[in-house]
Amino acid sequence: MEQFLQQIASGLANGAIYACVALALVMIYVSTDHINFAQGEMAMFSTYLSWQLMTWGLSFWGAFVIAVALSFVMGVAIERLILRPLHTAPILSIIVVFIGLLAIFNSMAGAIWSYLIKEYPSPFPKSSFGIAGVIGSHQLGVVIVTLIVLGLLFAFFRYTPLGLAMRAAAQNPQMARLVGVRVDWMLALGWGLAASVGAVAGIMVAHIVYLDPNMMAGILLYAFASALVGGISTPAGAVAGGFIVGVLENMVAYAGNQIEQATGIYIIGNGEKLTVALIIVIFVLTVKPAGLFGRVVVKRV
Amino acid sequence: MAALLEVKELKAFYGQTQSLYDVSFDIEAGGITTLLGANGAGKTTTLRAICNMVRTTGAVRFDGREIAGLATEEIVRLRIAHVPEGRGTFTSLTVDENLRIAAYTRRDKAGVQADLERVFGYFPRLRERIQQQAGTLSGGEQQMLAIARALMLKPRLMLLDEPSFGLAPLIVLEIFRILRRINDEENVSILLVEQNAALALDLADHAYVLETGKVVMSGPSSVVKDDENIRKSYLGY
Numbered sequence: 001m002e003q004f005l006q007q008i009a010s011g012l013a014n015g016a017i018y019a020c021v022a023l024a025l026v027m028i029y030v031s032t033d034h035i036n037f038a039q040g041e042m043a044m045f046s047t048y049l050s051w052q053l054m055t056w057g058l059s060f061w062g063a064f065v066i067a068v069a070l071s072f073v074m075g076v077a078i079e080r081l082i083l084r085p086l087h088t089a090p091i092l093s094i095i096v097v098f099i100g101l102l103a104i105f106n107s108m109a110g111a112i113w114s115y116l117i118k119e120y121p122s123p124f125p126k127s128s129f130g131i132a133g134v135i136g137s138h139q140l141g142v143v144i145v146t147l148i149v150l151g152l153l154f155a156f157f158r159y160t161p162l163g164l165a166m167r168a169a170a171q172n173p174q175m176a177r178l179v180g181v182r183v184d185w186m187l188a189l190g191w192g193l194a195a196s197v198g199a200v201a202g203i204m205v206a207h208i209v210y211l212d213p214n215m216m217a218g219i220l221l222y223a224f225a226s227a228l229v230g231g232i233s234t235p236a237g238a239v240a241g242g243f244i245v246g247v248l249e250n251m252v253a254y255a256g257n258q259i260e261q262a263t264g265i266y267i268i269g270n271g272e273k274l275t276v277a278l279i280i281v282i283f284v285l286t287v288k289p290a291g292l293f294g295r296v297v298v299k300r301v
Numbered sequence: 302m303a304a305l306l307e308v309k310e311l312k313a314f315y316g317q318t319q320s321l322y323d324v325s326f327d328i329e330a331g332g333i334t335t336l337l338g339a340n341g342a343g344k345t346t347t348l349r350a351i352c353n354m355v356r357t358t359g360a361v362r363f364d365g366r367e368i369a370g371l372a373t374e375e376i377v378r379l380r381i382a383h384v385p386e387g388r389g390t391f392t393s394l395t396v397d398e399n400l401r402i403a404a405y406t407r408r409d410k411a412g413v414q415a416d417l418e419r420v421f422g423y424f425p426r427l428r429e430r431i432q433q434q435a436g437t438l439s440g441g442e443q444q445m446l447a448i449a450r451a452l453m454l455k456p457r458l459m460l461l462d463e464p465s466f467g468l469a470p471l472i473v474l475e476i477f478r479i480l481r482r483i484n485d486e487e488n489v490s491i492l493l494v495e496q497n498a499a500l501a502l503d504l505a506d507h508a509y510v511l512e513t514g515k516v517v518m519s520g521p522s523s524v525v526k527d528d529e530n531i532r533k534s535y536l537g538y
Contacts, residue, residue: 161405168391168402175389177373178352178382179403179450 013139015246016146020201021223022238024194031170038101040220046071046199060123075195120206231294305330311359335501338511382451392436403453441472498536
């Protein structure tokens with residue numbers, strides 16, 4: 001039982017990370033119909049920035065805030081300088097740009113900070129945080145921080161005029177212009193926010209997966225799966241999808257271990273987590289192509 | 302009286318295809334002007350060209366200021382409200398959000414609230430639907446929402462693209478009555494594009510007739526309405 005709870009707890013902690021990256025993907029997807037393949041590498045780069053700031057003597061949270069803010073600027077700059085000139089380009093050109101960005105961030109991080117795996121600290125006190133036997137202090141901290149960030153984002157989009165303008169710009173850019181919304185800037189802001197959310201995910205997960213230029217590769221895959229399971233066009237769905245995939249992959253491994261213990265036959269274990277999770281994703285999409293929480297968009301012709 | 306909007310030698314292009322050739326007209330401040338013509342004559346394109354939503358050349362002067370070449374959103378911020386073809390409803394937003402989006406840059410909450418009340422005065426039905434998702438409104442209600450949203454911009458000029466499209470005759474009459482009131486009470490000039498020429502000529506005080514991207518004739522509505530040649534040749538009724 002204790003092991004079961006532990007697996008759920010660690011699934012939720014992983015899921016929180018997937019949820020953040022999935023939300024970052026969805027934020028760009030809903031306004032531009034593009035999947036930013038470089039989202040994970042941007043988050044990795046932000047994590048290195050925070051690490052660098054800490055080695056220069058900043059506290060964890062000081063580095064956290066500055067790295068998230070820098071990521072926002074980086075996201076806005078990428079949209080304005082690289083993607084804006086391509087806004088009428090065919091989809092394949094944009095995909096090539098995303099892959100290019102992925103490679104650039106990856107090798108830039110390698111060149112600046114080397115490919116050696118680094119330890120990354122956890123800001124959460126070990127002794128007084130967490131619930132003994134169920135959830136570790138870092139995992140609990142990750143869940144809390146990401147829930148706060150997701151809550152702030154939700155409040156921003158739901159209750160502020162700027163958030164409303166961003167939603168309107170994503171939904172119907174032409175009409176948004178006709179009520180005076182500066183749509184181009186809304187897209188850039190969306191990129192900035194996505195980069196910031198990604199940075200939070202990177203900084204939170206680095207203690208678990210260690211810091212290296214390839215740390216986000218697997219996580220981006222999970223996040224993509226999460227977004228698809230929840231519904232790529234619904235931000236709340238993508239967040240829910242993140243937690244579902246996180247818990248699911250641990251449950252798969254847990255069930256496999258239980259079966260092995262009971263029967264001595266090895267069917268699935270930790271190594272097959274990703275495979276099984278992706279099979280489930282494919283299954284969900286076969287049955288519900290718009291994702292669990294997505295709506296099928298019907299266009300009147 | 303000086304013209305509020307002057308359009309001179311306006312040309313518009315979709316890609317390589319030219320769809321407006323030398324369209325010129327004036328709109329008097331405070332008046333209602335209508336653009337008439339058959340399908341494909343360039344009525345919608347003219348409205349889109351004024352707001353720089355298509356590639357254009359030529360001069361567009363609003364209140365003495367050259368606005369051709371400004372970005373669409375900047376033109377709108379000069380208080381030119383465009384109610385587009387198809388109503389442009391933000392379907393996943395609520396009615397309330399659809400209206401407030403037009404005031405999102407404003408910081409005076411009391412002023413925005415007062416404008417909402419003013420707009421609900423014209424369209425009481427929208428108040429009943431305020432928290433409803435806008436995509437679930439009927440066609441007539443969505444048209445009312447589109448006009449109401451335009452009013453939230455406190456426009457000096459409203460461009461209306463076929464407000465009667467796809468609506469039941471009774472609803473159309475109601476909307477046209479409201480447009481008359483808006484013109485009277487808000488001191489808003491209106492440029493109206495309509496397929497329904499009879500209806501448009503009743504509302505407007507001046508009319509321009511377009512054919513294949515050119516202005517072929519113009520005059521006071523009463524004159525255009527009574528000219529049998531024009532009616533038969535261009536308006537088809």
